[in-house]
Amino acid sequence: MANALASETSPYLLQHRDNPVDWRPWGPEALELARTLDRPLLVSIGYSACHWCHVMERESFEDPAVAALMNEHFVCVKVDREERPDLDAIAMEAVQTMTGHGGWPLNVFLTPEQVPFYGGTYFPPQPRQGMPAWSAVLEAIAEAWRDHRDEVLAQGAQMAERLGRSSALRPSADEPGPEALDDAVRNLRAAFDAEHGGFGGAPKFPPSSTLMFLWARAARGGSWAAKAGDMAAATLRAMAAGGMADQVGGGFARYAVDATWTVPHFEKMLYDNALLARAYLHGWLMTGDPALREVCERTLAFVARELRGPEGGFLSALDADSEGVEGQYYVWTVAELQDVLGDDAPAAIAWLGATPEGNFADPHHPQPGLNVLTARGPQPPAAQRDRIRDALQQARAGRVRPGLDDKRLAAWNALAIHAFAEAGAVLGRPDLVDVAVQGAAFVLERLRDGDGRLLRTYKDGEAKLNAYLEDHAFLLEALLALYEATFDPRWFAEARTVADAILDRFADPEDGGFFATSSDHERLIVRRRDLEDAPIPSGSSSAAVGLLRLAALTGEDRLRAAAASHLRLLGPLPGRHPQAFAHALVALDLLVGPGREVALAGDEEGVAALAAVVRERLRPGIVLAGPPGDGVTLMDGRVGMGGRAAAYVCERFACRMPVTDAGELRDLLGP
Secondary structure (H helix, E strand, C coil), X not given: CCCHHXXXXXXXXXXXXXXXXXXXXXXXXXXXXXXXXXXXXXXXXXXXXXXXXXXXXXXXXXCHHXXXXXXXXXXXXXXXXXXXXXXXXXXXXXXXXXXXCCCCCEEEEECCCCCEEEEECCCCCCCECCECCHHHHHHHHHHHHHHCHHHHHHHHHHHHHHHHHHCCCCCCCCCCCCHHHHHHHHHHXXXXXXXXXXXXXXXXXXXXXXXXXXXXHHHHCCCCHHHHHHHHHHHHHHHHHCCCECCCCCCECCEECCCCCCCEECCEEHHHHHHHHHHHHHHHHHHCCHHHHHHHHHHHHHHHHHCECCCCCECCEECCEECCEECCCCCECHHHHHHHHHHHHHHHHHHHCCCCCCCECCCCCCCCCEECCCCCCCCCCHHHHHHHHHXXXXXXXXXXXXXXXXXXXXXXXXXXXXXXXXXHHHHCCHHHHHHHHHHHHHHHHHCECCCCCEEEEEECCEEEEECCHHHHHHHHHHHHHHHHHHCCHHHHHHHHHHHHHHHHHCECCCCCCECCCCCCCCCCCCCCCCCCCCCCCCHHHHHHHHHHHHXXXXXXHHHHHHHHHHHHHHCCHHHHCCCCCHHHHHHHHHHHCCCEEEEEECCHHHHHHHHHHHHCCCCCCEEEECCCCCCCHHHCCCCCECCECXXXXXXXXXXXXXXXXXXXXHHHHCC
């Protein structure tokens, strides 16, 4: 018999609907039941593409004896971290404080008043490698709640105080200065893996935000520009040649388990691929390397092919597992490659690094000779590469596909919209811009309620849950990118609406900055700030970037002031810890670096030619506007000159004489 998750829409929650555990969704009913029964809440948090979440479900949550223990002593709650990042963030901070590490599945025990007092990540069914058995954890917590309640509550009170302190930042008196930007590059240089690219050791996650900050520093010039560009380029090339990149179908897996980017954790997330597409696009703009452009386009092709829903919008993720086996869809033996590729096999095997011994082993499903394909060998000609990939793609299509998480999240859709809009404009590909337009239309039509309020998640025709700061902030950035790609005033007007919602619902009027949840959100143990830019930009940093770009188009000081207030809260942190605050550094660069506004006016063909000049290289401090310009302050009074399209180059709305020649515009904009 199905439990209370059967009526949910989250694919992750629905995966657990037939567990013998009496799972409930988070909500007033579960909280009230915990109070009525005087039991702790056992809150288990994960996501549909999480390999170890599936493992713990098979080992423990499907075991009737374990389920009986859980049902007897706890009110058991399942949470999809992607639907409820607020709950996930509180639980993660609590578990990291208790244990020194975090991850998913995330299992945390709360008092009926929502106070965490114990938690951890994956627990095995039997003790191993220093980890206690899950059943032993359950029995110990039940005993502590029954026999040592005062100690449990005291421990919880300490945790509640600590969680409250972590969100209580105070602003510095002054705005941070540009020196933090060079400090950040210097500190990234110290952490850089010069041999393999990236930062630090295994496991290695794609540092998308860090790479985009480095490209911005490289584009600005200065003493650290060359080093910034070298680190970014080396990392992009290393990731593209490794097994974290899907050499057959395009796109990237979540992370590499090793320091060389060879063996991935195989789930493929929408947000990683959207952010990486932009990082590779920026790399191509800065280096001219066609290989980086190819990776950008192959990544977007993967997203468009496999992560778009039939009724619109972008889907969340592809699972790591097929038929319960991690990576099964993606790995190959040499014999399989020979069978599929025929005469092309020798070149492919050399290029893709396959060996009879293999480079991948799943200890739970041992099979010799499995290879994660890389691209470090001698590269065949382009036509042969395409033929090899097409043949492998066709063969792979006959395998059982990984599970698909088909919910649409506003925040992640916005990241994809941003990537398609920017890439389409820069690469001169209207087809990519069209994908962005369709995605934006889906979000604005399907992910808003009757009052126009943005919602978090959509599935099976139902949108629900009030959106978080990150949903609004990513959408603000995406709509501005889409406006700059199309000059359609609709997207500019929608961006202003989203910006107003950010200031009305999320801004902190006392200390500045932003909260992760809206002012009318359900009451949780703490109202957190979303600060760190890992693995995706924080809502706060994204809000700062979006508000600064909108301020450049409108001249509104209130937008700039709100963005600056977030950076004052962070103080010296971004310069000292750049991997955790890379998007905040992008915001700081916009705040303190030279900025220019470019307004184009005149005939469509002439405007397109001038826009191409602006887009021909990475120009992080520039915003772009064009006709018709309805409602766009920067476009007020802008007209063509002498029957030709004209470009007005301004700094804080103080404009030079307009130019009509592409070469003159290029000279004005500089390198």
